[in-house]
Amino acid sequence: MSGAAATAPRGGIARVSRRVMNLAYILTQNARRHGDRPGFIWNEKTWSWRHIDQNVSALAAALAARGIVKGDRILVHSKNCDQMFWSMFAAFRLGAVWVPTNFRLMPDEVAYLATASGAKAFLCHGDFPEHAKAAANPALEFTWRIGEEGTFGEATVGDVIAKHAGAEVENAAVEYDDPCWFFFTSGTTGRSKAAVLTHGQMAFVITNHLADLMPGTTEDDASLVVAPLSHGAGVHQLVQSARGVPTILLPSEKFDIAEAFRLIAKHRVSNMFTVPTILKMMVEHPAADQHDHSSLRYIIYAGAPMYREDQKAALAKLGGVLVQYFGLGEVTGNITVLPPALHDPEDGPHARIGTCGFERTGMQVQIQGDNGREMKPFETGEICVIGPGVFAGYYDNPEANAKAFRDGWFRTGDLGHIDAEGFVYITGRASDMYISGGSNIYPREIEEKILTHPAIGEVAVLGVPDPFWGEVGVAVCVAREGVDPVGEAELAAYLAPKVPRYKMPKRFFFWEALPKSGYGKVPKRLIRDELAALGLLEVIAKSTGG
Incomplete structure (x- = not known):
């Protein structure tokens, strides 16, 4: 135990400092072992692991020169791109905390996350000037722009990397419980909360994912990204980096299925992380029969249950490559696993139908x-x-x-x-939260924004079954007395700039009153029952499917 900072023994066992590997050491390892091998591929451009390590050190040096130290939070609002990926490891390298957001959030939501996280720096993609403006607060010391577009910010990430090129930054000493990532999630209630992920925890997560989700993964594999790196896909790519696997991005944030299959064939992609809705879209697309996808070994899906018929269709089209897991952001996906061998292609007495593993x-x-x-x-x-x-x-x-x-x-x-x-x-x-296309939707925040319309007196938003998205949102509204009524299209147009598209209710219904319990509450189950009795659930499914 030489050099360990021990405290008073308890039961004969000394409590010592739980020093662990800084997660940025993954890049140090890759630069040494796989320096010339590809680590990141985007828009026909390839970065080697050595080049990635150098860029990360340069960005870390620039952040340090601007006063970022261990424990500081760095807010990042960006579409998937090279510099966003570098920012994660640069934060880790300094012992700072990476605080990524979903790039689809509205400016006021990002402003809240900036305040809630206590961020000291903000790296914002050039496509989001309003977000940069909204996030400004006294604690936020500077904003840098990701990418070449836009005019806001003190500097661009590209410029500061170039300015500090050649800098060598050591990985900060960290302990097991030192935070590395604020994973924003609403958990089971309301407004976003920062789930604190730590260096020690994430080292376990990496090992666990490799053991349970994609055993045998090596630097000879390749991984395609089809979801925002700010959340589950970011965890997945961190795991890939730990094995020297190259990360491949789609050309833009638009999900182009034909392009996805082209990249799978071109780079011999062996694994990817997705959600059931995206997987269903890929399986049903003509491109699935136009490109070679035989290299796929693991398609890992999570975020929502998958309809059995969709599961069987995916197995028939892609083979025995499906891996399901159940897990929340707070548990970084580490609750259950259903491996390929337990994904039965046909129904039968031994098929594990309906289980998440x-x-x-x-x-x-x-x-x-x-x-x-x-x-x-x-x-x-x-x-x-x-x-x-x-x-x-x-x-x-x-x-x-x-x-x-x-x-x-x-x-x-x-x-x-x-x-x-x-x-x-x-x-x-246990809550009213519903999952649409793999995204958690929390009705209250949508209800509050609908209620800002002068014609709406009451509203209830709930998720209802949908054959395409899993669930979709429906808003049942009651008009305010004495005010001119509003129509469905008008209310949708009013709400559009106030909520991200994926949170937008698919239908708006107008009732004279909402059903209430004896205690004056509005149970969502009563509304759902009424929708079913009126035959509206079938109407909604037919109008939104596909």
Whole structure:
């Protein structure tokens, strides 16, 4: 234990500093072992691992020169691109905290995240000047622009990298619980919260993903990105980097399925992370029969359940390459896994239909009742989890932490059961949150914005089944008395600049009143029942499918 900072022994075991590898050391390793091999490919341009490491050091040096030190938060609002990827490792290298946002968020939402995270620096893509303007606050010391477009910001990331070219920056010393990433998630309630991911936790996550999701991955593999790097896809690409796997981006943020299949064939892509909606679109696209996709070994999907018929169609088209996992941002996807061997292409007595898999290596899942008691097999309760993949807690939010944990167990807010063999089945959600196209949608924030329209007195937003998106949002509105009524198209146009497109309700209905319980509340289940009784659920599915 030479050199360790030990404290007073407890039970004969000394407590020592839990020094761990800085995640940016992944680039140090790759530059040494795979220096000339491709590490990042975008728009026909390729960066070697050595070049990536140099760019990251230059960006880290520039940030340090501007006063960024260990523990500082760096907010990043960007479409997928090279400089966004560099920013993650540059933050890690300094011991700072990477705080990426979903680039589809509105300016006021990004402004809130800037304040909530206590960000000191802001790296903002040139396509988002309004976001840069909205995020400005006294604690935010400077803004740099990602990419060549735009005119805002103190400097461009490209310019500061060029200015500090050749700089050598050591990976900061970090401990297991030192934060590296604020993963913004609403968890099971309302406004976004920063789930604190740490260097030690993420080292476990990387190892766990490689063991459970894509065993045998090496530098000879290749990975295609079809989702924002700010969230699950970013975790996936961090895992790929740990094995020297090149990351390949689509040419733009637009999801071009034909281009995706072209890149799969060209680069012999072996794995990708996606959501069921995107996977369904790919399987049904003509390009699936026009390009060679035999190199695919693992298509990892998460974020929402996948309809059985869609699952069978994907297996028939792509082969036995599907991997499902269940996990929240707070657990970095590390709750369950259903590997390729358990994805039965045909229904039968041994098919695991409806399960999201079994417990991930090193993680324990338990179904608990309202009192925290473990439920018996097949009894329904809340899905709870413990293990090294669980986050450190929400940043500066003790109330949310108190609600999220019970006796050390993280409470997912999802309901389900476990069968006698340990397979987990999700049967519902404890909150009104719904999942559309793999994105979590929280009705309250949408309801509040609809209620700002002078003609709307009451509203309820809820998710209803959809054959294409999994679920879509529906807004049931009640007109304000004494005000001229508003139509569906007009209300949708009013809401469009206030919420991202993926959060926009697909239909707006106008009722004389909302059904209420004896306590004066508006249970969403009563609204859903009324929609079904009126035959509107079928109408919605037919109008939104595809």
